[in-house]
Amino acid sequence: MKRNMIFLISLLLMSGVSFAQVRSYSKTGLNEFESPKAESESFEKVNLKIGGNFNQSFQALSHSNTANTLLNPNAALINIVPGFNTAVANLYFDVNLAEGVYMNMALYLSSRHHNETWVKGGYIRFDKLPFLKIDLLDEIMRYTTIKVGHMEINYGDAHFRRSDNGNAMYNPFVENYIMDAFTTEIGAEVDVTYNGFLGVLSATNGMINGRVLGYDPVPGASDGKSKPAFIGKLGYDKQLNSDLRVRLTGSVYHTAGSNANTLYGGDRAGSHYYGVMDNALTTSTFTSGRLNPGFGDKVTSMMGNLFVKYGGLESFTTFESANGRGRTETTGERAASQIATDLVYRFGKNEDFWVGARYNVVNARLSGYTEDVTVDRLAVSAGWFVTKNIMAKLEYVTQNYDGFVDTDIRNGGKFSGLALQAVVGF
Numbered sequence: 001m002k003r004n005m006i007f008l009i010s011l012l013l014m015s016g017v018s019f020a021q022v023r024s025y026s027k028t029g030l031n032e033f034e035s036p037k038a039e040s041e042s043f044e045k046v047n048l049k050i051g052g053n054f055n056q057s058f059q060a061l062s063h064s065n066t067a068n069t070l071l072n073p074n075a076a077l078i079n080i081v082p083g084f085n086t087a088v089a090n091l092y093f094d095v096n097l098a099e100g101v102y103m104n105m106a107l108y109l110s111s112r113h114h115n116e117t118w119v120k121g122g123y124i125r126f127d128k129l130p131f132l133k134i135d136l137l138d139e140i141m142r143y144t145t146i147k148v149g150h151m152e153i154n155y156g157d158a159h160f161r162r163s164d165n166g167n168a169m170y171n172p173f174v175e176n177y178i179m180d181a182f183t184t185e186i187g188a189e190v191d192v193t194y195n196g197f198l199g200v201l202s203a204t205n206g207m208i209n210g211r212v213l214g215y216d217p218v219p220g221a222s223d224g225k226s227k228p229a230f231i232g233k234l235g236y237d238k239q240l241n242s243d244l245r246v247r248l249t250g251s252v253y254h255t256a257g258s259n260a261n262t263l264y265g266g267d268r269a270g271s272h273y274y275g276v277m278d279n280a281l282t283t284s285t286f287t288s289g290r291l292n293p294g295f296g297d298k299v300t301s302m303m304g305n306l307f308v309k310y311g312g313l314e315s316f317t318t319f320e321s322a323n324g325r326g327r328t329e330t331t332g333e334r335a336a337s338q339i340a341t342d343l344v345y346r347f348g349k350n351e352d353f354w355v356g357a358r359y360n361v362v363n364a365r366l367s368g369y370t371e372d373v374t375v376d377r378l379a380v381s382a383g384w385f386v387t388k389n390i391m392a393k394l395e396y397v398t399q400n401y402d403g404f405v406d407t408d409i410r411n412g413g414k415f416s417g418l419a420l421q422a423v424v425g426f
Contacts, residue, residue: 021102021127022094025051025425027388030170031309033160033237033247034191034198037127037145043099051092053166054424057085057174061397061419063276066412067404073281075409080275086110088269090120090166100128100141104151111165112270112286120165120269121184123149147189147202150210154189154200155231155253155263156181156303158318158340165269169425172344172356173381174395175272178291179338179362181253181303181320183208183266185229198249200233206258208266215259220330222259222297229255247307254300259327261299265292273397276415289399289415291375293336293364295324312346326367336364352385373403373410391423 021036023029060082067075089109097103105122108114126146129137152159162176176182187204205211206229217224235249255261270286278285301322308315320338344356361376376399383393401413 022049022104025053025090025092025167026169027385027391027425029425031161031307031314032170033157034154034193034200035125035145037142037193043096043130047096049092049094051094051426052424053090053169053426054087055089055163055166055168055421056087057272057274057419057421058083059085059274059417059419061273061276061415061417063413063415065277065401065409065414066406067409068406068411072407072409074279075407075411076280077409078275078278078280085274088112088166090164091117097124099130101126101130108165108269111268112274113268121150121152123147123151143192143194145191145193147191148187150184150186151189152182152184153187153204153229153231153253154191154202154233154251155301156233156251156318156320157235157247157249157305157307157316158303161316161342163272164267166423167425168272168393168421168423169391172342172354172383172393173358173379174393174397174419174421175289175379176267177318177338177340178289178360178375178377178399179264179293179320179322179336179364180267180290181263181301183262186210187229189231196236196238198233198235198237200231200251202231204229204231206255207260208262208268209260211260215327218328218330221325222257222327224259225257226259227256229253229258229261243311245307245309247305249305251303251305252301255298257298257327259297261296261324263299263301264295264322272421273415273419276399277401277410277413279409291362291364291373293322293324293334294326294367295322295334295336297325297327297329298333299324312351314344314346315342316344317341329367334365334367336362338362350385353383355382356380369403369405371403373401375399375401375410389424389426391425393421393423395419 069076091107093105095103102125106120163171185204189202192199215224233251237247271288273289276289303320306317318340340360342358346354358379379397381395398416401410404410
């Protein structure tokens with residue numbers, strides 16, 4: 001223990017470095033998407049920046065359902081009462097390894113899924129290739145960024161605004177989308193930007209973990225082979241004048257058969273609504289309030305995003321459509337769709353205060369269902385950046401479930417109430 005403390009203190013003493021090309025974990029990183037290019041930053045020696053986030057929350061939520069607990073005792077809801085949730089935290093290491101070469105490693109110090117510290121992911125980012133003295137490559141890299149590692153996939157733009165365990169600085173609301181497209185996979189990504197236009201192309205292993213063991217085939221469904229996933233994005237992002245910024249992107253994610261895909265279940269940190277719609281016998285899950293369509297094998301998803309900021313008024317809209325199946329499903333592919341829109345007004349000195357509203361609705365055909373189910377949510381929030389490193393937000397949320405069979409815990413389900421978060425980021 002003493003040795004570990006000495007090591008950590010040594011790292012902290014080394015960490016007084018700031019990289020303009022690394023997204024800040026404070027308010028400074030608000031409304032950033034793909035990382036800016038390292039154009040003129042000089043390199044003298046390996047430098048380390050340590051960052052972190054801390055998130056303490058309080059909630060006063062209540063829930064109910066109309067499920068038949070006689071036919072299914074597991075459909076009884078857990079008893080939830082107003083109270084504080086256990087704090088969660090992140091730790092980040094950003095290292096400048098060479099001119100235009102960076103490494104990022106992210107750790108969850110505590111989360112709903114794990115009490116112990118564990119690594120979310122890590123990757124190396126190349127804004128330049130200084131070890132290859134080729135003029136043509138140098139010219140290409142003026143507009144190109146390459147990322148390689150086990151990293152958060154760049155599908156859609158919503159993942160840039162979501163809360164990630166302790167890091168809730170970028171999200172004007174307490175929780176993420178109902179159908180949360182977020183996961184980490186092993187692969188490589190190439191980003192190209194020019195005069196506001198952007199393109200992203202990446203290939204990954206299509207799974208949240210590395211795996212060398214094979215899967216057994218399922219007759220009429222999965223062939224048991226793990227296939228790569230391909231991700232693409234095209235868009236335009238421009239500050240048109242001093243007041244108006246517009247960003248429009250379209251993304252696609254496709255794998256022909258993963259066997260263990262987690263595009264809509266890859267957040268191992270957990271939901272920020274604790275206990276809602278969870279079972280009384282098995283206690284709380286860590287994805288409370290979310291809906292995973294269960295496309296664990298084959299999946300094709302498309303997401304369109306529009307971000308507009310005019311003065312202090314900003315809107316962010318998501319349209320998403322997905323088709324896929326689980327590895328044991330023999331009845332073909334199912335579909336799911338999602339619409340979400342945020343309207344936020346930031347005001348005060350340096351836009352330190354905000355009020356906002358989000359509407360989010362999901363329609364999905366779940367495995368074993370013959371009709372679609374619907375989940376909708378309305379959230380209204382207000383917040384304050386006390387400093388660029390300290391933020392507080394209060395939210396009222398109401399969510400409803402429709403179309404679930406009477407033995408499903410979500411039959412006639414709904415929850416509502418207040419949630420409060422205090423967040424630190426540095």
